[in-house]
Amino acid sequence: MILYFSACGNSRWVAETLADKLGERSLFIPDASDEVDLQEGEALGVVFPVYAWAPPRLVSDYIRRMRLRNKPAYVWFVCTCGDEAAFTHRVFQRVLRKAGLRLDACFCLQMPETYLAFPGFALDTPENEKRKIAKAEAELPRIAELIDRREQGRFETLRGKFPWLKTYVMQPVFYRFIIADRRFRANAQCTGCGRCERECPLHNIRMAEGRPEWQGHCTHCMSCYHHCPANAIHYGSFTEGKGQYYFGRNLRNK
Ligand SMILES: Cc1cc2nc3c(=O)[nH]c(=O)nc-3n(C[C@H](O)[C@H](O)[C@H](O)COP(=O)(O)O)c2cc1C
Numbered sequence: 205m206i207l208y209f210s211a212c213g214n215s216r217w218v219a220e221t222l223a224d225k226l227g228e229r230s231l232f233i234p235d236a237s238d239e240v241d242l243q244e245g246e247a248l249g250v251v252f253p254v255y256a257w258a259p260p261r262l263v264s265d266y267i268r269r270m271r272l273r274n275k276p277a278y279v280w281f282v283c284t285c286g287d288e289a290a291f292t293h294r295v296f297q298r299v300l301r302k303a304g305l306r307l308d309a310c311f312c313l314q315m316p317e318t319y320l321a322f323p324g325f326a327l328d329t330p331e332n333e334k335r336k337i338a339k340a341e342a343e344l345p346r347i348a349e350l351i352d353r354r355e356q357g358r359f360e361t362l363r364g365k366f367p368w369l370k371t372y373v374m375q376p377v378f379y380r381f382i383i384a385d386r387r388f389r390a391n392a393q394c395t396g397c398g399r400c401e402r403e404c405p406l407h408n409i410r411m412a413e414g415r416p417e418w419q420g421h422c423t424h425c426m427s428c429y430h431h432c433p434a435n436a437i438h439y440g441s442f443t444e445g446k447g448q449y450y451f452g453r454n455l456r457n458k
């Protein structure tokens with residue numbers, strides 16, 4: 205069983221590719237019930253994007269409240285990140301431990317950047333997007349093989365510089381002061397199509413008189429921004445002219 209979260213498709217693609225290779229089911233966390241029907245002897249995998257050098261809080265919250273039908277025989281996770289994960293693995297290992305689970309292996313894949321709601325953050329160039337996806341695609345068979353043979357104690361990560369500072373100091377600041385949806389707005393290009401409402405994994409957008417309204421429980425996943433067909437959604441002036449990305453977008457636009 206693979207539980208996953210994804211806003212812009214990178215982690216979904218990783219979860220679905222691994223599910224395919226391993227012959228397992230994959231379940232999108234926002235749609236999953238708290239009762240998890242894990243069979244005896246089954247492994248539990250979790251796939252998610254790195255948010256501010258840590259697992260997304262909604263993923264950790266789900267692990268804390270889920271109830272597994274059977275104890276997993278093997279526990280692993282894969283995180284995707286634009287750049288580096290710092291001590292994401294330590295935070296998630298602790299979340300799992302508190303839920304009574306022992307982490308056996310973890311892996312980290314660089315994928316195209318999605319966060320733009322802060323000055324200085326930008327998408328990768330198209331060449332870099334392609335390079336990261338090709339590299340991850342080449343890595344996935346090896347990761348699947350290690351998971352399949354239930355390799356123990358393999359913690360592959362991309363720590364980067366100053367991981368402690370990023371995960372344990374900057375991450376709480378990010379959640380406390382940066383994450384809010386007050387600055388989201390749709391400009392005059394908005395056609396009222398409602399896609400932003402459908403694409404928000406937290407159901408934080410409601411259409412009112414043909415315009416999106418943000419409801420105050422955002423996690424800055426950027427799904428609404430990237431999926432808007434009119435590129436009408438902006439976060440203050442931070443996202444102006446920065447372009448859009450979601451996994452498979454260029455393929456679909458061809
Ligand atoms: C709120 C937010 C915070 C992020 N923080 C980080 C980070 O700390 N380090 C990093 O390398 N990438 C970071 N990213 C980039 C994503 O982890 C990366 O693009 C990921 O593959 C997106 O996955 P998804 O397409 O499944 O949503 C962040 C993205 C978002 C939306």
Ligand code: SF4
Nearest residue numbers: 394395397398400432
């Ligand atoms: S996805 Fe974009 S165009 Fe469609 S309703 Fe939302 S803001 Fe408007």
Ligand code: SF4
Nearest residue numbers: 404422423425426428
């Ligand atoms: S409203 Fe917030 S949580 Fe919903 S898609 Fe937009 S950024 Fe993500």
